[in-house]
Amino acid sequence: MNVEIIVIGDELLIGQVTDTNSSWIARSLNKIGWEVMEITTVRDRHVEIISAIRQSFDRVDVILMTGGLGPTKDDITKQTLCEYFGGKLFFDVEVQKNNDLFFERRGLKMNDSTRTQAMVPDSCTVIQNPVGTAPVMWFEKDGKVLVSMPGVPAEMQHAMSEEVIPRLRKRFPDNTAILHKTCLVKDFSESALSEFLSDFEAGLPDSIKLAYLPVPGVIRLRLTGRGEDESFLFRQLSESFSQLEDRLGKHIFCHHDATMAEALGLLLIREGLTIATAESCTGGNIAHEITSVPGSSAYYTGSVVSYANEVKVNVLGVDPGIIEKYGVVSGEVVEQMVRGVQRLLKTDCAVATSGIAGPGGAVPGKPVGTVWIAVAKGDKIISSRYCFGDSRIVNISRFTHMALLQMITLLCE
Template identity: 35%
Template sequence: MKAEILATGDEIRSGTLVDSNSAHISEKLEENGVEVVRHTCVGDDLSMLTSTLREIGQRVNVCVVTGGLGPTTDDRSAEAAAKAAGLELVENEEALANVESFFKKFKRPMTESNRKQAFLPVGAKILFNPVGTAPGFAVSIKGCRFFFLPGVPYEMKRMLADHVIPDLLAIQGDAALHSRVKTITTFGLPESLAGEKSAGVEAAFPGVQLGLRANFPQIQVKLYGRDSDARRLEERLDEAGRWIVEKLGKHVVSQNGETMQAVIGQMLLTQSATLALAESCTGGLMANWLTHVAGSSGYFLFSGVTYSNRAKIDVLGVDPNTLEEHGAVHEETARQMAEGARKVAGATYGLSTSGIAGPDGGSEDKPVGTVCIGFAAPDRSYGRRLFFPFGKRLMNKKIFAMAALDILRKELMGIGEP
């Protein structure tokens, strides 16, 4: 079964709004055995929308349309669907009841413009919307089954799960194919090298397709599979995943697509350990990433953005002589920063960053892209200098922060390199 996704609206077409709906719909359709072959976007012009629906109807078996179901005059999806299908647009009693129930729930009067949302192609199947005013609907055009959903993401997601996916599974019946994607998160290898090391997986596991996605500064290795037997598919992807892990070794952060910060959080909780940070060049980025994970209060104690030398001395207890002799960007400075953060917070571990994010401020000895990372544990501490050849400030801040977290990850795994 082949499908197409149509996003409607001038705000999507013009780039004013980012179309996140199509990505979500694609993922869910593929997971349920429907092959998505094309994404299309069109504005609010009625004739353009009508002709696009007819064209799609001749290309694929299924189409999910988002947007254009609101109460305003530029919401024209229902009218275009009726024209494309050669059907009359009529007021639907079930749809009207759906609209009215939303306003009754919030004890608000329904406006006359909202009544427009109940006008649908005659014979269309109503897709009830429990979280918004716009009911969706399903109708056939040129032999293709169209599902029309609201453009509001949380409404679309609820209705996709409640109506569209069950209908598609029923249509496919025993012929339904299960699609899965296994994501392996890595750090420390360029995309080209990660691709080279992973390249043999398709030959080793027929039916498995390899894909790589750069989510800077991490690389995601993706394994795609499709099979009529869900358990067999899961086993094949798990075997292929273990093959990839063996090839990429210590660069594998997660075998389940988890982020670096989520993996670190799980390890800290498992080990009943806590963490304190001292950030200079990363400006609190590590703290932001770590605290974005739910439950981080169970292990994250403190972060000090000690940007100035005075803050490093007064807050973290860095020796002024160290700063005078070596400067802020130095392994010993970073080591003392990590030690200081650990002591201030009473944490199990301390982690620090001090570097030159650029685009200015570099020197021959310490060019832009230089970072010193400090690590402190109850029994030892050290500093390490790394260099990343990126000229953009935000890219450097991200990779500095990720490199520091990776040092912590390896220490927690017992594979650190002092």
């Protein structure tokens, strides 16, 4: 079953807010064998919204729409949907009851603007929103369905999981199954890996496809199977994935889809090891990534964010003479940092970073985007220099990624 998504909001098109709803919806639909054909983002303008609806309905039978359902004057989605599907707005007592309870639970007082949330088109089926004030609206016309949902991610996700997906599956029965198996691979460029796996890929069954999803130093390989016999498809996919594992061997450092921090955590748990971090240029971002993983307290002890040289010297024990001789962004400094935090927090492993995130701070031979990373396991330390040269936020993200990968590589030796 093919679906399209329409996202409404001026704030999305000026970059004030990032659309995370579409990717969440697409992932959720993929799990039930449905595919998103196209995602359209439009302003809060009724002509543009109607044009997007018409174009989408020319291609698919189901549109999922988010946004534009707030109580302010710039939110015009309900009025626009009345124009497209016919009918008029009316005061829905049940929606108001839901919203009264919502406010009561939070000890808040409802104002007149919020009461307008109970005004809904009489041409739709209303689905109550227990986690917000904007109801979900289900429209049907000429055998096609449009579902309008709030743009607040938590409200949209609740509506999709609890109401919209079950209703769509009942309204449009579809036996197609989509299954995935994913692994994370290191030590290859995308082109080199493609060549290495060319005969494997050529021998895959027609129902199985291989996708390459690269990030610096890592390639996420995803096998996707599509078919109507789910049990047969699962066997096919499992056999193909087993062949892929045999082919790649130790180049695979995680045998399912995971973030770098999740993959690192699995390795640490498997080895029964603990880890700490000493961060300068990454400012605690590595710690943030590691502690974003549920259960990370089993292996992560803590961090020293040694942004100032005084912290490097007084807390981590870095020799000030080393800083003066080699500079704070150097292999010599990060090696002392990693050993210092390992000693201070009494861990088996450690990671340390020192670099120039930018936009200022460059010195001769060390441009913006330069980072030194050291990782330690027991007595063994490996330090490496990288240079990315992007914006500050991108640099910090890349420094973090490479630090996690460098630690993973050491653990896989």
